[in-house]
Amino acid sequence: MLERLNQALDHLETCLEQEVDVAEVARIAAVSEYHFRRLFSALAGMPLPVYVRRRRMTLAGADVLAGTPTLLDVATRYGYGSGEAFARAFRSVHGIGPGEARRTGAVLTAQPRMSFRVVVEGSTAMRYRIVERESFRFLGRKARVPLAHEGVNAAAAAHVEGLDERAIVRMKELSSGPEPEGILSAAVYLTDSREEGAEADYWVGVATGPETAAGELDVLDVPAGTWAVFDNHGPYPAALQELWRDVFTQWFPSNPYTSRPGPELLRTRPVEVGAETDSQLWIPVERGPSRGVGQRLA
Template sequence: MLERLNQAMEYIEDHLDTEIDMTEPARIAATSEYHFRRMFSALAGLPLGEYVRRRRLTLAGAEVLAGTETLLDIAVRYGYGSGEAFARAFRALHGVGPGEARRTGAALYSQPRMSFRLVVEGSSGMRYRIVEKDAFRLVGRKARVPLVHEGMNPAIVEFTQSLGKEELGRVAALSDQEPAGLVNAADDLAGRREEGSELDYYCAAVTGAGAPVPEGMDVLEVPAGAWAVFEASGAFPQAVQYLWRDVFTQWFPSNPYRSRPGPEISRTVISPDGAEAEAELWIPVERTAG
């Protein structure tokens, strides 16, 4: 798996000056594009699309400083349809426009090439089970929120607080199967997991496929399929954050499964003093070939 990931990264590096069809590096890594993007994001700490953008602008920055080609030629080579679009992206990464950088020889940002290497981990193990679930419903309240990669998501905090304890209790009472009680779910992520991409965030309960939906509540129909279920307990919020990280950086590379499209569901029970938590994470999965 590690060798295939690095071959996929080599392919991306060789095609930074062309339009990259991400199904090809996913094919090289012997997985789906969806899972390849999820794996990369978990391992690298940033979305694949953002990494490609930074690498292209890093190479473009070197060519801008070299001064041998026009700025428009450089812009077109790295996928920008106009000098204005290139200048905006260049400034967003480097903090200075390309023209000014060329005139002054300004210091620029450099995104290094990424490769993956083996680090011996996993001594603590992970608790998990595979559950085959019939079709079900997520019933509750939904908000469209931006994706935030680090720290608390203000939009989610505001949404949850706006519901109030009474409404959250009304939602939790609808639960009639596992994961039991009030759960959180993320679905329908727009774009390619870049910062600011929008997703549907649910405070919901899991119910049968034919269960009634109370007036004023939202519903997400979830088809039948396999789910990998992970459990963790410990200090809050570290135990929850580490669980998400370990699933994609340790469990997937070590097991014959890959993630598939579908809502990612979590259930967290926090101790009265807010110091400890028990977490359960449900990820839709499918077995890999071979």
């Protein structure tokens, strides 16, 4: 698997002067495009398109400073149809426009190539089980919130505190179904980005039968599929945030599963910040190729 991941990044590097076929990159890595995007974002700390743009502008910066080709030639080389579009991309990475960089010899920003390497990790056991779940309907209330990797997510907490009493009563009435049972939270990611501040739909609700009447609640229909279920105990919310990180940086690279589209579900008992609590995280997965232990993005 390590070799395949490095081959995928090597192939990506050869495509920087043309449109990148992410499906082909994922094929070389032997995973789905969806999983490759999600895994890359979680491990690299940035979405794949951002990495591609930064790498392109790193190479373009060297061409700009060389002074030989015209700026339009440089823009065309890296797939930009106009000097204006190229200048915007250049400025987003380097903080100045290409014309100014060429005139002043300004210091530019370089994005190094990423590569995969073996890291000895996994000293802490992760308790999980695989569950096949029939389709269900998630009924509750949703709000769009920014991701927060550390500490309490203020926007998510405000959404919980703002739930009306009628909605809470209705959710409690429906909360005794098959697992995952009880009142849950669910995250539906709008893009493959897992960067701090990226937006997601945050739900509070219950998993019910696929034909349960919604009434005044919002509806999220979830198809049948496989779920990896992780049990967790620790201080809230730090232990959960560390669990989510470990699932993507350690569990996925060392197990024969890949992520698939679907909400990530969380059941936890409300407690004060820092207090110990038991939680359960449900991640939608599908069986994939086996992979070596301890591989992650350096």
